[in-house]
Amino acid sequence: MSQACGAVSLLTAAVVVMFAAAGNPQTNQNLPDYVALLPQVKAKAPRIDPQKGYLVQQLKPDVYMITEGAYESAFVTTGKGVVLFDAPPSFAKHIVEAVGETTREPVIELVYTHMHVDHIGGAGMILKQVPKLQILAEEGTAEFLREMQDPHRPVPTHTFKDHYTLKIGSLTADMKVGHWHSPEGDLLIYIPDKKVVIAIDAFSSGATPFMNLDLTMNMHEYLRFFDQLGAMDFDVVVPGHHGTPANKEDLAIAKSYVTDVYNTITRILGEDRQALKTRAVQKYGPENTWAIASVIINDEINQCANEIKGRWINRLEGVDIWAASHCHTALVYAEWDVGPR
Ligand SMILES: [Zn+2]
Known part of the structure; x- marks a missing residue:
């Protein structure tokens, strides 16, 4: 967790410094020279309305992704209420509003993909808006959160070990515990009838993984993840970052990069x-x-x-x-x- 927190605060600090330095060429001279954003990445970057601060993108019937450009969460309408996957603090204040743009169904359930604060640290805010919210996590994640007592990451209301099939209304989501990223546990979430996968913090569309191969704490499992996901029958992945859903080609490129x-x-x-x-x-x-x-x-x-x-x-x-x-x-x-x- 400390690495992720460090990454978040470093990112925040970097953004503050960049804004502060924007009008000062002398200060900018101390910043590293990176290559310009690749044209193909620029072309598919999400167009976020700055007034609104987020974008809702439909991935499949009933399946949506919310992003502010850097982070992603997903939600599914089920006929019995909305199931939300992750609540990044960077746009958590917009999540209930974003869901409300799409459906009249209330948010009833939140799934934690893993315990990192940058992906679920907005959960406390959602719980305030939806007091009866059910929160699902795998046991390793839940155990960590019970110890942390962090109001931003409320303790899950129900948990499972290894494997679980979440069935609510029309949604069937198959969840397997992995360890490609977080030592406590990551969820590989599969919605088979939509061919959608939610797999956070392993790879991105168009970009390399984040620092240290997406902060993996288990490189062995990280390498295996690419084969595990590659064997699944999907056509869209919510990868957690860059505001762009990924596909099989993105996975193949990421695997090729990591293998290299x-x-x-x-x-x-x-x-x-x-x-x-x-x-x-x-x-x-x-x-x-x-x-x-x-x-x-x-x-x-x-x-x-x-x-x-x-x-x-x-x-x-x-x-x-x-x-x-x-x-x-x-x-x-x-x-x-x-x-x-
Ligand atoms: Zn993470």
């Missing part, structure tokens, strides 16, 4: 760095083992990031921003979990 990162760092780890190590030993002394390790690891990450940038910079958004962090996460997995092959 992993294979690249694995190959680099097998290369001889004795010359660099000798120089590091000369400079820092043989007893300064952390300095020596740091020089070698940083060199491996830099080489990996440069190779990845060369292959992906024109294909996905964010390669120059996050590739080094992706290589770092893959290095930790390849070196410590997988080990030499």
